[in-house]
Amino acid sequence: MRVLILSDIHANRTALEAVLHAAGQVDATWCLGDVVGYGPSPNECVALLKEQPNLVCLRGNHDAAAIGDLALDSFNPEARASLEWMRDLLDEATVKFLKSCPSHTSAEGFTLVHASPRQPMLEYLLDTHAAAENFDYFDTDHCFVGHTHVPVEFKMNPNTNRVSLHTLIPNTAYALKPRSIINPGSVGQPRDRDPRAAFAILDTGQGKWHHQRVEYDIPSVQKLMRAAHLPQRHVQRLETGW
Ligand code: ZN
Numbered sequence: 621m622r623v624l625i626l627s628d629i630h631a632n633r634t635a636l637e638a639v640l641h642a643a644g645q646v647d648a649t650w651c652l653g654d655v656v657g658y659g660p661s662p663n664e665c666v667a668l669l670k671e672q673p674n675l676v677c678l679r680g681n682h683d684a685a686a687i688g689d690l691a692l693d694s695f696n697p698e699a700r701a702s703l704e705w706m707r708d709l710l711d712e713a714t715v716k717f718l719k720s721c722p723s724h725t726s727a728e729g730f731t732l733v734h735a736s737p738r739q740p741m742l743e744y745l746l747d748t749h750a751a752a753e754n755f756d757y758f759d760t761d762h763c764f765v766g767h768t769h770v771p772v773e774f775k776m777n778p779n780t781n782r783v784s785l786h787t788l789i790p791n792t793a794y795a796l797k798p799r800s801i802i803n804p805g806s807v808g809q810p811r812d813r814d815p816r817a818a819f820a821i822l823d824t825g826q827g828k829w830h831h832q833r834v835e836y837d838i839p840s841v842q843k844l845m846r847a848a849h850l851p852q853r854h855v856q857r858l859e860t861g862w
Pocket of ligand 1: 769
């Protein structure tokens, strides 16, 4: 089974289209949440996602806030401004879809969460200490997470139970062992100083997954964001990937 794993699209339709094109044919699509927030095209991103085969889609903190299920005061002022703009823009079909998405689930023997197994909506898994504690909160071999916008794999040594952090090389295949927590990075708002859209392709038959990056037309998205008067910092960070 070939699965496209996406996270943190953040209303960036151009990046999403580039990822779908680069991924090619897949048997299923798993989206780890934050479909909306920051970017200019939330409804278009949800509509495009819904067309994908065997879609599993989680609700991230931005999705929850955009539909009024999470208070806006947990966001910084710029993120809040973009969420307020988005709340008025979301159409009925988008709201209905986001309301139907769970914050965590499992598929084909993999745990899927937006933020962390311990706190599916809010915790940032950035270091081995937090990751090590989170291995106790899921019982499958592997867990896919998003939320930090940084592609990374945390591996647990089966002999010592020590957890190590591995940064990922773009367009490289990795074996699915030992036990791990994998973040495929962000489609629409990368924050690892690589502005290209990030995603993963999981091959369950081969026991492997690929970390992939693809370029997209960043200036055209920035133009849409400026026209919508979205925060300048969010416009700028698309081109630096930070
Ligand atoms: Zn996000």
